[in-house]
Amino acid sequence: xxxxxxxxxxxxxxxxxxxxxxxxxxxxxxxxxxxxxxxxxxxxxxxxxxxxxxxxxxxxxxxxxxxxxxxxxxxxxxxxxxxx
Numbered sequence: 029x030x031x032x033x034x035x036x037x038x039x040x041x042x043x044x045x046x047x048x049x050x051x052x053x054x055x056x057x058x059x060x061x062x063x064x065x066x067x068x069x070x071x072x073x074x075x076x077x078x079x080x081x082x083x084x085x086x087x088x089x090x091x092x093x094x095x096x097x098x099x100x101x102x103x104x105x106x107x108x109x110x111x112x
Contacts (some may be wrong), residue, residue, distance in 0.1 A: 057097060077099055
């Protein structure tokens, strides 16, 4: 019984963490879409990476989406405001 309750608790924590990351993706993508990047080459790369982050989010790959958003922010020279 103790093992079962531990398993239920672990699954609950993982589920809650997944929902938290899922809610973060749209906020990061919005920050990237709102960003002004003056260099046209960098702007195109940021737009491409942001679209990839959005697709990953829609596919349910939220951790990968956050990583891709961070990659886009690095190209843009931005620091995204992540949820805590």
